[in-house]
Amino acid sequence: xxxxxxxxxxxxxxxxxxxxxxxxxxxxxxxxxxxxxxxxxxxxxxxxxxxxxxxxxxxxxxxxxxxxxxxxxxxxxxxxxxxxxxxxxxxxxxxxxxxxxxxxx
Numbered sequence: 716x717x718x719x720x721x722x723x724x725x726x727x728x729x730x731x732x733x734x735x736x737x738x739x740x741x742x743x744x745x746x747x748x749x750x751x752x753x754x755x756x757x758x759x760x761x762x763x764x765x766x767x768x769x770x771x772x773x774x775x776x777x778x779x780x781x782x783x784x785x786x787x788x789x790x791x792x793x794x795x796x797x798x799x800x801x802x803x804x805x806x807x808x809x810x811x812x813x814x815x816x817x818x819x820x
Contacts, residue, residue, distance in 0.1 A: 760802060
């Protein structure tokens with residue numbers, strides 16, 4: 716399964732509203748998990764089996780909790796039994812489709 720998630724604290728008391736330290740704590744959990752992952756400016760994607768992925772999401776959420784009075788978690792999952800390596804494969808298929816469209820025009 717692939718999971719894209721974003722976790723951030725609120726009620727941080729920071730005048731600038733920055734949450735980068737909290738996000739860094741969450742991303743460290745993901746990186747230390749050993750699961751395939753990718754972090755962008757808005758989400759972290761992680762790939763693995765249901766229990767291992769959701770364990771990492773829970774631990775990342777727990778890592779953010781000390782940074783504010785509450786935590787917001789946004790999560791989207793692509794559950795496709797029998798497929799692995801989709802973190803990169805989905806992008807490769809998309810790029811190939813774009814190339815075919817470019818070739819057709």
